[in-house]
Amino acid sequence: MPPRKRTFITSEEQTEDMPLQITSMADIFVIILVFLLKSLSTGIVNITPTQGMKLPHLTTEQKYEFKEGPKVEVLAGAILVDQKPIVRLERFQLPNKGEDSSQENYDSLLKALTIERSKQKGKLSRNAASAGETLLMMADRKAPYATLKIVMNAAAEAGYGDLRLVVLGEK
Amino acid sequence: MSSCGNSHENGGESDVELNLAPVIDCFTVLITYLLVSTSFLSIEMLDVNVTVDSEQASNADQTPDVTLQVRLQDAKTFELTVTGKQPTTYRIPASKNGEINAAKLRSQLNKVKKRWPQLRDVSVSADPSVDYQDLVLVIETVKSTLPQITLGE
Numbered sequence: 015m016p017p018r019k020r021t022f023i024t025s026e027e028q029t030e031d032m033p034l035q036i037t038s039m040a041d042i043f044v045i046i047l048v049f050l051l052k053s054l055s056t057g058i059v060n061i062t063p064t065q066g067m068k069l070p071h072l073t074t075e076q077k078y079e080f081k082e083g084p085k086v087e088v089l090a091g092a093i094l095v096d097q098k099p100i101v102r103l104e105r106f107q108l109p110n111k112g113e114d115s116s117q118e119n120y121d122s123l124l125k126a127l128t129i130e131r132s133k134q135k136g137k138l139s140r141n142a143a144s145a146g147e148t149l150l151m152m153a154d155r156k157a158p159y160a161t162l163k164i165v166m167n168a169a170a171e172a173g174y175g176d177l178r179l180v181v182l183g184e185k
Numbered sequence: 186m187s188s189c190g191n192s193h194e195n196g197g198e199s200d201v202e203l204n205l206a207p208v209i210d211c212f213t214v215l216i217t218y219l220l221v222s223t224s225f226l227s228i229e230m231l232d233v234n235v236t237v238d239s240e241q242a243s244n245a246d247q248t249p250d251v252t253l254q255v256r257l258q259d260a261k262t263f264e265l266t267v268t269g270k271q272p273t274t275y276r277i278p279a280s281k282n283g284e285i286n287a288a289k290l291r292s293q294l295n296k297v298k299k300r301w302p303q304l305r306d307v308s309v310s311a312d313p314s315v316d317y318q319d320l321v322l323v324i325e326t327v328k329s330t331l332p333q334i335t336l337g338e
Binding site: 036037039040043044046047050051053054061070071072073074076077078079080081088150153154155156157158159160162163166167169170174175176177178179180181182183184 | 205209212213215220222225226227229230232233235236312313315317321322324325336338
């Protein structure tokens with residue numbers, strides 16, 4: 015037996031106006047709007063990586079504590095402290111111009127980090143024992159450990175004991 | 186949300202119907218904007234300690250009984266070195282597809298933790314050419330077992 019065809023066309027023509035029921039649609043939109051507004055990240059810490067930087071990502075959905083502090087960024091072409099270029103890099107490596115040049119680069123990085131630390135200490139509460147000890151490091155996922163080590167050494171020498179590696183996680 | 190679309194005729198009062206069409210228009214624009222601008226990735230922070238050589242030398246007398254060092258090598262292999270009364274070294278090869286074997290590292294760390302329950306800190310280091318992404322993966326794996334990480338030479 016062939017299936018019975020269902021049709022929405024009624025035999026009698028409707029004469030009355032059929033107003034569109036958009037109340038339920040408005041309800042759905044409100045729910046979507048609330049969900050989207052909730053998922054907007056509205057944290058205290060403002061972290062915006064420089065354009066072109068690809069942060070490494072986590073593989074698990076662990077949550078870590080956020081802290082505020084100066085930012086150091088390791089890009090393919092430069093090391094930035096508080097978004098100001100301090101050391102020039104060539105494909106994540108320090109330009110090979112001799113030992114003096116490497117020392118000069120390290121010293122300028124150390125100086126920039128020390129200045130940032132003193133600024134941060136002034137901003138934060140004087141009562142906080144760990145004030146000015148946190149440094150946020152944002153590095154491209156392709157950055158080699160050798161370059162990161164230079165930044166970490168300079169950070170440790172400048173007095174930052176707590177290093178925060180900024181990475182991407184899943185929401 | 187309630188609707189006021191029902192009409193009531195009470196003593197000559199005129200029908201009042203809420204016009205939801207402009208509200209829907211606003212919602213559509215807002216939702217489109219939010220969908221475009223919302224990022225479904227969040228920013229996370231991995232906390233690690235850094236030490237300078239002078240600090241390490243001054244703390245030499247406070248060295249714990251057992252220390253663990255995890256070193257990530259160029260070939261995505263690991264070397265886990267336990268120092269103390271029973272120094273031991275474990276080697277973890279890369280996985281079959283040449284990637285970091287995080288599962289094996291995690292299970293080995295659990296074994297180490299079970300054998301030396303007093304172990305608290307772990308030092309993580311890598312070869313100079315190791316990518317930051319691989320280092321982050323190692324830190325994340327180690328943190329699940331031993332949360333106190335110091336990045337070393």
